[in-house]
Amino acid sequence: MELKGALKPSFRKRASELVQNHNLAILVVMETRVGGDRAREITSLLPFDGAIHTDTIGYAGGLWVLWNVDRVDIALLFSIEQKIHAEVKVRFINISWLFLAVYASPRNAERQVLWKNLMSVAELHNMPWVTAGDFNEPLLSEDKFGGRAKAKEWNKNQFGNIFIRKKNFMSRLNDIQRGLALRPSYFLVKLEDELLRDLDLILSQEEELWALKSKVNWMIQGDRNTTFYHVSTLVRWRRNQIMAIKNAVEDWICEEREIKDFIRCGFDQIFLSSFSCVPRMDPVVSQWQPRLSDSEKESISVGAFEEEIKAALGL
Known part of the structure; x- marks a missing residue:
């Protein structure tokens, strides 16, 4: 059984209901759009003891396999962004099988890499093999x-x-x-x-x-190579550009040169000090300030004698 939308507020509740209603031993979560520490933080709150995560591709993709260690033991064999390949051992009855969780890329070139990898894996074993997930491969062109x-x-x-x-x-x-x-x-x-x-x-x-x-x-x-692909590329390129920016009085700046000057001035204000530099001057000594005499200055500038060292150490 699959579950999507790991970042939704209702995700934890839905996952718990699935486990309770269907007595799940293994759960696959696809298109999580979250990885790293955040993924581990979310899965630690779910009613499962074991977890395997794949990395996301930016803010897309992501695949988790979660399981109950009291019922199955899962050992990771190999994982990439599109799949998790593991060996499953069912406790108490000593049965083992291979498990493949897949969330294939919608891009044809990346799916071809996945299929070639699966064909290579299939030639290396003869164990029972269970596959779950989404291959993004419609059976019919009409679909x-x-x-x-x-x-x-x-x-x-x-x-x-x-x-x-x-x-x-x-x-x-x-x-x-x-x-x-x-x-x-x-x-x-x-x-x-x-x-x-x-x-x-x-x-x-x-x-x-x-x-x-x-x-x-x-x-x-x-x-x-379609209009959709090129328009998507242009939209992303324009989104990554700064076409206009507001100045300190909330007026829009649209000229490229003025935008550059405004951003440069902003950094100048952050990293440059507004204090003026003044030449270093000798301190002015007040006649009421306690001062050392010449003989006192000479006595404290002389090195320590051996007898003084021994007396200080109590020798």
Whole structure:
């Protein structure tokens, strides 16, 4: 059984319910989008004793295999960003088998690397082999190139066209807020709170829909030499550029030279001191300040004698 969305607030509760309802010994979590210490922190809160994590590719990917050590013993054989390959030993009945957890890349070139790796592994053993996950390989071309229509159909069946619902809710909310501005009432305040809660749900559903559409686009076109790929590249390039910036008085600066000067001045203000340099002067000694006489200065500047050292040490 698979579980997605490791960063969602409801993830821990859903994982616990899966374990309780299905008596899971092994759990695979795909597309976690989190790795390193953060991944270990999340899995330490789940009802499992063992865990294997793969690294994410930026903010994408990520694969976890979690298990209950009282029921199975899992030894990692090999792992990359797209898969975790391990040997599973079932306790008390002495049965062993190979387990492969996969979340394949939507890019064809990276999937080819995965398939070649799997063919090499298959030639090295004859043990029972269980595979779980997502290979991102549609069996039929209709499943792949019909993705957009299916996404629209899913939106309509699941949410009743989320965009129309969002527009209607925003219109109702604006009407209620205008009414509150003219004549406040407890009924309108309560109705506004209810609409805001419903609007939060709609916005969450809209985010889920856009995530689905984004995945469909990558599955259909990926890194092929298409308009989608080139537009995606241009969007990312523009996103990484600073096209405008606000100055200290909240005015937008759009000229490239002015932007550079503004950023440079900002660093100058951080790392340069505003204090002026003054020449070093000899300290002025007040006539009321205690001073050493010439004989006292001479006596403390003389080296210590052997007798003085012995007397100080009590010898």
